[in-house]
Amino acid sequence: MRFDLPLSGVKVLDLSRVLAGPMSTMVLADLGADVIKVEHPDRGDDTRDWGMQVAPGYTTYFSSFNRNKRSTAVDISTPQGAETIRKLAATCDVIVENFKAGGMERFGLGYEVLQKVNPRLVYCAISGYDRAGPEASRPGYDLVVQGESGLMGINGEANSPPLKFGVAAVDLFTGMYAAQAILASLYKTKSTGKGCRIDLALYDCGVMISSYYGLEALLLGHNPPRYGNQHPSIVPYGVFEAQDGPLVIAVGNNAQYRKLCNEVLHRPDLATDERFETNLKRSKSRVELSATLHEELLKHRKQDLLDKLAAVGIPSGQVFGLHEALTDPRTRKAGLLHSLSLPDDGEVTVLSSPWRFNGERLPVRRPPMLGEHSQQVAMELRDGGP
Structure with missing residues (x-):
């Protein structure tokens, strides 16, 4: 062309x-x-x-x-x-x-x-x-x-x-x-x-x-906490450990959270727990929720989780090293x-x-x-x- x-x-x-x-x-x-x-x-x-x-x-x-x-x-x-x-x-x-x-x-x-x-x-x-x-x-x-x-x-x-x-x-x-x-x-x-x-x-x-992290610092009046591979405003949204390695799970709304609990982890109690019903509530209770999710995710293999997450429409993906990402067929194609x-x-x-x-x-x-x-x-x- x-x-x-x-x-x-x-x-x-x-x-x-x-x-x-x-x-x-x-x-x-x-x-x-x-x-x-x-x-x-x-x-x-x-x-x-x-x-x-x-x-x-x-x-x-x-x-x-x-x-x-x-x-x-x-x-x-x-x-x-x-x-x-x-x-x-x-x-x-x-x-x-x-x-x-x-x-x-x-x-x-x-x-x-x-x-x-x-x-x-x-x-x-x-x-x-x-x-x-x-x-x-x-x-x-x-x-x-x-x-x-x-x-x-x-x-x-x-x-x-x-x-x-x-x-x-x-x-x-x-x-x-x-x-x-x-x-x-x-x-x-x-x-x-x-x-x-x-x-x-x-x-x-x-x-x-x-960006939004800066505006949060101004609103708080002090330095906001750091969350590493987790999102500062959305929970659960970050890098998590499965039995055989890390994966990314990005739960972007409350409907996706319910699907994660009910259809992927088979923990409906986490979906109905009033501490975790909305993202604002989950953000306030992120320590408790993260600990529970960590235990649950370690029960599963990474690819099984990725397949289940994809089936219910929850964004997720691999955590590649840089060489793996650049040589992946996705990049070349x-x-x-x-x-x-x-x-x-x-x-x-x-x-x-x-x-x-x-x-x-x-x-x-x-x-x-x-x-x-x-x-x-x-x-x-x-x-x-x-």
């Missing part, structure tokens, strides 16, 4: 590195934008040296956030490099950068300068903290923000130390928020002919991730993994974007080599664009 991708014709200059910025531009690239990734000629993006090496210049980390892009090598700290960026900005619809406050201005590449070069430019600046606040100059790191925003404080078991998320959740969310804002700005620019500046801070996005050839006859595996358009996955191109498209980009500048 030949795709007419939604962002075909949109040109993005990616001056960001590591994760949040590259995540946002990868979203745009997946949707069809021509993303030119600007990298330092010697070291490239830091993440070319992070994670497991696949081939020279390719790592699992870099490949995760840079598919579908082109790479040009430019040292923007030099007058010649800065001039190249100004020329590129004049041809682009979007710029994304994540330098510390004042970094782009120091190179003569701040929004005020580039907006004069290109009034239609959507300029997205990602920082660690509010650029208008007292911490504007602090560098932003996902792990630090997970601690400062309270996310570590809501993750993990009740009696364990604060726990970070398994992936860089703040960076990932910030990248998605940035992509959303860029898309909205591009839509507005179509009618107004004017671009804008977008500012995003990792800390702000970290606070947003707290969905087309979520792509093995792509490298220039040296090697191979790199990348994930697909999660969308389908008209029933089809979007095309995937391998992450670029450092400076792979420098000559091509230079020729386009000379000739007036691709």
Whole structure:
């Protein structure tokens, strides 16, 4: 199938590195934008040296956030490099950068300068903290923000130390928020002919991730309890142990709870117990109910439980390790993994974007080599664009 991708014709200059910025531009690239990734000629993006090496210049980390892009090598700290960026900005619809406050201005590449070069430019600046606040100059790191925003404080078991998320959740969310804002700005620019500046801070996005847990903390007036693999608001809803291992059971309403008791566990007394009749009551009595359910579930084998739960319409599933999940037929049949050839006859595996358009996955191109498209980009500048 030949795709007419939604962002075909949109040109993005990616001056960001590591994760949040590259995540946002990868979203745009997946949707069809021509993303030119600007990298330092010697070291490239830091993440070319992070994670497991696949081939020279390719790592699992870099490949995760840079598919579908082109790479040009430019040292923007030099007058010649800065001039190249100004020329590129004049041809682009979007710029994304994540330098510390004042970094782009120091190179003569701040929004005020580039907006004069290109009034239609959507300029997205990602920082660690509010650029208008007292911490504007602090560098932003996902792990630090997970601690400062309270996310570590809501993750993990009740009696364990604060726990970070398994992936860089703040960076990932910030990248998605940035992509959303860029898309909205591009839509507005179509009618107004004017671009804008977008500012995003990792800390702000970290606070947003707290969602309903954060509102509960404000209502309580203190830190809410942590429930580990159980849901803080819905009971029973979490990871449970069967005779031969863990499974997920997600009882989403009172009717499903009654089915769990009557048709799966054959404990009608638990369904009629006034302490457990509604979710609000079950939440208040979660300790007592959880202890009883733990005893009952250990009487059954995992697959037997999964079959019975599915038969009565109660959401449930396996608890896979990451390798098991990625190699499961479900993942492969969905087309979520792509093995792509490298220039040296090697191979790199990348994930697909999660969308389908008209029933089809979007095309995937391998992450670029450092400076792979420098000559091509230079020729386009000379000739007036691709």
